[in-house]
Amino acid sequence: MVRPLMIPSTDLAAGIRHHALRMVSAANASHIGGVLSMADTLAVLYSGVLKVFPDQPGHPDRDRFILSKGHCCAGVYAALALRGFFPLSELDSYGQDGSRLMTHISHKVPGVEFSTGSLGHGLPFALGKALAARRKGLPWRSFALLSDGELDEGSNWEAILLAPQHQLDNLVLIIDYNKIQSLGAVSEVIELEPLRAKLEAFRWAVREVDGHNHADLHAALSSLPFSKGQPSCLITHTTKGKGVDYMENQIAWHYRAPNADLLAKALAQLEQNPS
Amino acid sequence: MRTAFIEELTAQARLNPAIFLVVGDLGYSVIEPFAAEFPDRFLNAGVAEQNMAGLAAGLASEGFHVFTYSIANFPTLRCLEQIRNDICYHNLPVTSVAVGAGLAYGNLGYSHHAVQDIAIFRTLPNLRLLSPADPGEARGAVQWLSANPCPSYLRLGKAGEKHLYSSPPLSPDPVVVQQGNPDVALVATGSVLSIALETAALEAAAGRPAPTVFSMPWLHPASPATTAALRSFKHVICLEEHIREGGLREMLASLLPRSIRVSGLALPSDATVAVGSQNFLRAAAGLTATHAQQLILSRDDDA
Incomplete structure (x- = not known):
């Protein structure tokens, strides 16, 4: 199958949302809210920011992308299939018996670097890759996409402490800051604010964007590193469940899967309001 | 045993450009010669073992054979999930090296007694558990690991163990x-x-x-x-x-x-x-x- 080498990020975002909704509905799987909040970021990353080689997923020159919020893998699988890493039809097997599309991200899937699922593992691993590139003098970059609730994990802060010590400006931390974690609002569970000031105090170069504004996302992700000699952090302010009105900012959609009626309603909304 | 370990690791690193040593801010008067000879293949990850194990997996995924080094339960139990998920599940060549097997740290107390590690590490996938008895066996273990990079746990004694016998090259055989x-x-x-x-x-x-x-x-x-x-x-x-x-x-x-x-x-x-x-x-x-x-x-x- 011939696919265009590059897809406009808005088209890719619409495709990610469409397929992810179908996948979690069919699999009766959780976590669609966090998939929809990061869908635009994924779309901008996979429509030109990340250097990827769909025909050679392990190409040595690729940028490395680690999804640390592994429960939201439906969005990454959709992005990879839409970019041609594997057939779109395989998305139908998400979470099904015998599939390779595990419902926490799996490194057995072409284009996936690292399996996660337990939170707080992605950034240390991405740091190790960034360090490897630095020590070998290689130009590729290492990205880790984390959730906000995941920042409760101490292992992240260990990595956040270490990366500036070695001037790893090839390491990029993206935070999907949708303000809702598993049992409540982030501000009510463990407040992260002032998040930007925290990260800057830890010697990271930080930018904040509206995580649903493709132009702003693209502008930020096209100007890496934000500061030479410092690791970069992009805080994307997002809405959990973005794009489906009955899911937006609703904690229940961290868990629920849409039934056939709700799925039809969600897909209809996407048709009317493409991102 | 730790001296034999670091001497052999340094010798192997001269032959094997993949060897990388990450320490958890421990190893004073032990690891310095390696760090001095191979600054590009050495990292002090600080007092942060979860990150140490996770970044070791990242380094290993890019072609290094990483040895993480610390004492007692710190490079093992403290970061057990990173070893299970990041290293063993992905089948990456990281060797967790713990100095102070069993009661070797004596009066430092229970926090420093590595006495559950064999039971726990026997249950991990893809992992080799090596437990040398003396400096000769420790050298043999490092030689074998250098030739066979894999998820592994090297359970070392401490210092001053006597040379007990002339050990053969390491193999799975008793x-x-x-x-x-x-x-x-x-x-x-x-x-x-x-x-x-x-x-x-x-x-x-x-x-x-x-x-x-x-x-x-x-x-x-x-x-x-x-x-x-x-x-x-x-x-x-x-x-x-x-x-x-x-x-x-x-x-x-x-x-x-x-x-x-x-x-x-x-x-x-x-x-x-x-x-x-x-x-x-x-x-x-x-x-x-x-x-x-x-x-x-x-x-x-x-x-």
Whole structure:
């Protein structure tokens, strides 16, 4: 199958949302809210920011992308299939018996670097890759996409402490800051604010964007590193469940899967309001 | 043993450009020569073992064979999930090196006693568990690892362990350290091999046939050779500086035919609050040559 080498990020975002909704509905799987909040970021990353080689997923020159919020893998699988890493039809097997599309991200899937699922593992691993590139003098970059609730994990802060010590400006931390974690609002569970000031105090170069504004996302992700000699952090302010009105900012959609009626309603909304 | 480890690792690093050493801010007066000779293949990850294990997996995924180095339970239990998920599940060549096996850190207390590690690491996928008895076995383990990069745990003693015998290159086979009684095998893993040899000497001095002494620097996974080497004995006595649950004795008991009596000396699973040296704590736990002699003579499975 011939696919265009590059897809406009808005088209890719619409495709990610469409397929992810179908996948979690069919699999009766959780976590669609966090998939929809990061869908635009994924779309901008996979429509030109990340250097990827769909025909050679392990190409040595690729940028490395680690999804640390592994429960939201439906969005990454959709992005990879839409970019041609594997057939779109395989998305139908998400979470099904015998599939390779595990419902926490799996490194057995072409284009996936690292399996996660337990939170707080992605950034240390991405740091190790960034360090490897630095020590070998290689130009590729290492990205880790984390959730906000995941920042409760101490292992992240260990990595956040270490990366500036070695001037790893090839390491990029993206935070999907949708303000809702598993049992409540982030501000009510463990407040992260002032998040930007925290990260800057830890010697990271930080930018904040509206995580649903493709132009702003693209502008930020096209100007890496934000500061030479410092690791970069992009805080994307997002809405959990973005794009489906009955899911937006609703904690229940961290868990629920849409039934056939709700799925039809969600897909209809996407048709009317493409991102 | 830690000196033999670092000397051999440094020697291997001269031959093998993949070797990378990450330390958890420990190893004063041990790791400096490696850091000085290979600054591009050395990192102090600070006092942060979860990150150390995770970044080691990241380095390993890009072609390095990473040795993470710290003491006691810090490079193992503190970051067990990183070892399970990031290293073992992805089958990445990271060797977790812990100095201070068993009670080696004596009076530093229970926090520093690595006595559950064998039981836990035997359950991890893709992992090799190496438990050398003396500096020679430690060198052999590093040589083998350098040639066979894999998820692995290297359980080292501390410092000052005596050279006990001339060990062959590491293999999955149990090593016959001293031939003796064809019916009674004394099998040790780690530095308690010295107790096994002492037991054999005491038995000989008492005019009785000394047991055949084995060392098992390769502890897990067991190979068919493990069973083959031991199945001709009537009584296999295990010595381990580890709690009884999940250790060497339970492993061999599950492998050998039920017709073979498997007994042994191990540590109690209760947390010790006693203060003392390694030898003091071993004696308090009954992990001595005298107790091993009683086990040889007794009809019961415990001395």
